[in-house]
Amino acid sequence: MKNNMKEEEGTGAAVFESPVAGGAAAVMAGGKPPKRKNRYYTFLGKTYKKDDTIVGLCFILPALILGCIFVITPIVISLAYSFTDAYLLRLDEVQAVGFDQFVKVFKDGFLWNAFGNTMVFVVITMPVQLCVALGLALILNTKIKANTFFRWAFFVPVMLSLAVTSFLWGNLFEHDGLINAILIKLGIGEQPFLDDPGQAMGIIIFISIWQGAGYQMLIFLSGLKNIQPEIYEAASLDGANSVQRFFYITIPSIMPTFSFVLVTMLIGAFRLITQPMIMTQGGPEDGTMTMSYYIYQQGITFRDVGYSSAIAMVYTIFMSAIALTLRKVTEVKD
């Protein structure tokens, strides 16, 4: 056994010619324990392995560089620009304006309109989509042939990108499109749909749920699958009825999944931009202007980077507060 190991070490050192580890292995094969001093060093009171540091830094470096440039720096400059009058075409002459941009944020009527629209979207989409997804998952959880078909059917819209969904439904809701043709046939009459400020947001809510519900259904189904059937059996033997089983077994079991879905959906809903950008360009009468789209428009279209950054900062604080609260509220205590 011992001989065997030594042989392996020998071949290992011969095959792998990595300078650092190969050398160490060669020393080990020679039977001499390596000196601890050389392989370890201390930094700020903590001891690290030299090998680990060199390799670790090499491994993390690409992500670190890209992350610093494209993740950290945007946050930092966004924060910095929010106190200035930065303009996209002359970023070399930027003047500090203190809290002026933030004051403007709270006085801007168009922004409050965009905020209101986003909240309407969030408040309607979230519960409806969650109910549809969870309901479908619960109904389709048993393994019979028809359920497999239905699972696929409800999942098909998820395969469409947000852009495709928006273009497709945009055409369906044209004034001479399919939906109006059906409505006329049914005797309901033509609707203005995307030309009407009230209906346009309703349509965006509808198509978002239509596109997204299947995905959450899949997440819930995978959560439900993890519940051991024995638990239900045991509960049944103890005399629990189906309602009790649902509230005392199903709901607690999928709570972690539910919490995750809730927070991801919420952040996604707060960031609604693609659908209004493609279908309505924020109109009619700013009826579908959302926060993300407004930030984009201020920064890119109107080139007011300073103001756009200030809105983004305030909105980030708002979103984080809600997301973290939700996370805390729905957190499962082990």
Place this chain on the structure above:
Amino acid sequence: MSQAQVQAAAFAPPKKNKKPWTAARIALSIVKWVGLTLLCVLFLFPIWWMIVSSFKPQTLIYEQLDSFMTFLPSTWNVLEWFTSYGNLFNSFDYFGTAILNSILYCGITVFGVLLINSFAGYALARLRFPGSNVITTIVILLIIVPVETSIVPQYVILSHLGLLSSPVARVAGYLLPSLVSAFYIFMFRQYFLGMPKELEEAAEIDGAGKFKTYFVIMVPLAKAIFATVAIFTFMGAWNEYVFADLMFPQAQQKPLQAFLQLVNTYNPKDLSMVMAALTVSTIPIAIVYIFCQRYIVEGVSFSGLK
């Protein structure tokens, strides 16, 4: 519960089906199936209509709009179905280019994301070095805190770096920001943390260097997570619209999703061609979903459980 009872429970058929068929249960069952079918129609008819309409000329689409014929192909000569698809390539010089662009951008993104984020995830999971804990904390913070600062400051940085100055630079400017993701780093880290350390230690005793250990031992064992991240990255990159729309004003550089805008707003509009373009841009995603369903479900449940 004894062992025998557990086994009996596991192998016993579901008890639900043994209940008698009362009128209430029959009614409930009918409501359930009718409801499911209606909902199913609602979920599927737009996509069905999209595909069928791409198979017939625009004049026929409008003619048949108020009859049930709108949901059926106008001809059973299958070759004629693809007229609009051919027109798409004839009317738009860069439609083929857009498909190639999408493939190119997605390929680079998937490759880069896998390499960079798995490296970082491994480093954070297994290698201790000064700053590793700080970086882990930042990664987790970035996942928890929804920062709404993406596009505008990123655009500013890209202009500072000169990545908006030429068409080639714009491609780099489009691709580079998407290569690093706190979420994927975290996913890789969690996966590597869950793998047994003994394998690497054995490899190290055999004299393999850390790089070799990573590529020869860890990557093959972590195939599942690589596949999952690759699929999710591919779908994200393929479906990306807003940033592509901003970065590529020129038609010959647009990826497929952004190119759809040109097809949809082209004057005179050809609805059949629009539907054909939408169908074409969905096919790759559909293929990925159909063939990689296992990984998608795994990835979903993995991210769901964190």
